[in-house]
Amino acid sequence: MSNDNQVTVSASLLRNVIREMKELRDGNKCDHSVGLCWCEHDRIVKQLEEAVASNKEQLRDRNKQAVERLAHYWGTYNKQPGYENYSTETFLNDGLYGLGIAIDSRKYSFANGFAQFKRDLLKYLNGGTNYFKD
Numbered sequence: 052m053s054n055d056n057q058v059t060v061s062a063s064l065l066r067n068v069i070r071e072m073k074e075l076r077d078g079n080k081c082d083h084s085v086g087l088c089w090c091e092h093d094r095i096v097k098q099l100e101e102a103v104a105s106n107k108e109q110l111r112d113r114n115k116q117a118v119e120r121l122a123h124y125w126g127t128y129n130k131q132p133g134y135e136n137y138s139t140e141t142f143l144n145d146g147l148y149g150l151g152i153a154i155d156s157r158k159y160s161f162a163n164g165f166a167q168f169k170r171d172l173l174k175y176l177n178g179g180t181n182y183f184k185d
């Protein structure tokens with residue numbers, strides 16, 4: 052499938068949609084004799100619930116790997132020659148870079164990725180609600 056057909060939706064939005072769909076469904080029954088059917092509705096709710104479960108699973112895996120990488124990163128930081136002389140700015144950038152690639156290594160790697168992470172982080176810190184919401 053091409054990426055053109057993929058849409059990213061936050062898990063909280065998905066949970067809201069599922070809740071609304073279940074409220075709509077509540078107490079209603081199929082009456083196929085008069086063409087009243089909730090089967091497709093139920094099938095979609097089930098698919099959305101599976102998507103939320105899969106998202107949680109991915110988040111757990113991501114967090115495990117991220118913490119492992121960060122622990123390794125900081126655990127070996129003092130092997131860098133001259134780290135004692137690093138500036139505050141260098142510590143801050145190194146820490147932020149580590150966090151960025153822990154959150155999304157594909158998106159936030161290398162100079163361009165780090166620039167993107169700082170832009171996203173700034174928007175988040177300024178109250179942007181669409182940044183870093185799972």
Ligand SMILES: [Zn+2]
Nearest residue numbers: 081088089090
């Ligand atoms: Zn039905």
